Each structure stands twice: as structure tokens, then as C-alpha cells.
Amino acid sequence: MLLRDALGETLRDARNSQNRTLRDVSTAANVSLGYLSEVERGRKEASSELLASICDALDLQMSDVLDTVSQNLRTDSRIAAAKSRVIENSSKRGMGSGADHRSGIETSLRIVLPYGAGRPEASVA
Template sequence: MSNRANRAPNQARVIPLRPPAGRQGTAHVADPPPAPREPLWRDLVGDVLRRERQAQERTLQDVADTARISMPYLSEVERGRKEASSEVLAAAAHALGLTLGDLLERARGELVRAAGRRAGARRTPASSSYDGLCLAA
């Protein structure tokens, strides 16, 4: 009789993805720690917008009204939940007295710093020293 016939009709079969711990004949090797998550561009841009708005002691509503975008949408952009268009980013930047270039340059600086923290000691003298940002359409 097959294994399938022995199971109840609504019983799921569990297939483990990893061998059980302490399995005979295998040495236990600690899993390497997970690599830090590379920051997303929308998170970096949102952080820059929020920091600049807070440094100016302005409310979300004030900046959203000046930029002519909705306050909930600006909040989502600041929290990195929405991937804003260049028009929205330019409007938010201008509402804060920045150019789009200023906003993107500050976000680029954040990305370079984050990449430096991730690379840490992994960087070797033979590696490239280029820390620029390339965007492709």
C-alpha cells in the first residue's frame, strides 16, 4: 500500500529544508551571520527628506501643502514605503528649499556611508576606490 493511501486526506506532509541538528556523521557548523541588508534608494531619500523637514521644524502638512502633494503620500515617501517619481521628489525638495540635485546628493552620501559600513574590513587595496552612483533608465 502506498504512503499516500496511509495519510488522512487533509493531512499535510512536512519536508524539512535543513537536516535535523545533531545528525550522525555531520559536524555542526554555525551558520554565518546574515549580511546586513543593503539600503534601498527610497529609504535613503525618505530619510533625507524627513531629517531636512525636522531640522526646519516644519510639519508634514506644511511641507505637503507647499509641495502640492498629499500629506499621507509625503509620509509614505519619508518612511520609504513609496517609490516617488522624480516630479514628486523635486516638489518635496523645493518645498524644503533644496534642489533635486541637493536631495539626490545627500541620499548618495548616505548610500556611500552605508556601503562603507557594510564593506568594513572586506575592502582590499586592490579593490576599486570609485564610490560614485550610477543610475540606468
């Protein structure tokens, strides 16, 4: 995850938790609505001045916002590392060719269950 993605997500979550609109916060922060939207979506990097203005508009301490962003990045990094280990372990166990590498699930394995005479509850017409 990129810093701008994590920062935008944190700012959007803060704005939504206050039940405020983009227009309300953009006006209070003296930034265009479109640019604030781009920052929240991780499309634009926020300068330190812009970030300070947005934090003031949201009545948040910039240090608290940056701390939350740091925690989210750390968590995301740990999750990515854990997924990587699962995929590595899966391929070491011979799940290479038919495995779905995103989930570590063997996709070429088929289970066939007998039908008919082998099942006592099956009716034969």
C-alpha cells in the same frame, strides 16, 4: 539600504531641521500628507516630479538632496562591507558555532572566577 529609504530619510531630516510639519510640506508640495509620509518612511518611491515638488517646498536643490542621498548610500555600503569583513574574520578564527554573527562576539565562552577561600577579602561565616 534601498534608494527610497535613503531618500526618505534625507527628506525627513531636511523637514525636521526646518521645524516643519508633514502637513505644512505636503500642502506646499501639493501632495497628500499620507503619501509624503510614505515617501519619508521609504514605503513609496517618489517620482522625479514629486521629488522636485517636495524639494521646492523645502526650498532645497534636488541635486543637493540627491548628493546627500548618494553620500549616505556610500557610507552605508562601506559600513556593511566592514561588518561583513569582521564576521568573516571572526568565523575564520574558530568562532563559528557559539559566535553571535551580528557582533562577532563569542557567546558560548564562560569565565569562572573562584569564590571563597581563594579571595582574601571574602568572609567565611
